[in-house]
Amino acid sequence: xxxxxxxxxxxxxxxxxxxxxxxxxxxxxxxxxxxxxxxxxxxxxxxxxxxxxxxxxxxxxxxx
Numbered sequence: 027x028x029x030x031x032x033x034x035x036x037x038x039x040x041x042x043x044x045x046x047x048x049x050x051x052x053x054x055x056x057x058x059x060x061x062x063x064x065x066x067x068x069x070x071x072x073x074x075x076x077x078x079x080x081x082x083x084x085x086x087x088x089x090x
Contacts (some may be wrong), residue, residue, distance in 0.1 A: 037090065047090065051083055058083075 030036075034044055058079045065072045 039090075051087065054079065054083060 034041060037044070039047075058076050061072050061079075062076045065076060
């Protein structure tokens with residue numbers, strides 16, 4: 027669903043709390059994307075960083 031105006035009510039979180047969580051996850055995803063590009067160019071760097079980071083984010087999101 028593209029728009030769900032009762033999303034915060036359904037998840038029982040405040041606007042600020044939800045916003046901060048989403049911003050944190052977004053920043054981490056951007057950082058992981060940059061690290062992934064570096065790893066693509068230099069495969070000997072950040073060998074498990076992206077996969078471990080994605081697993082951690084998936085775990086955090088499942089607890090939202």
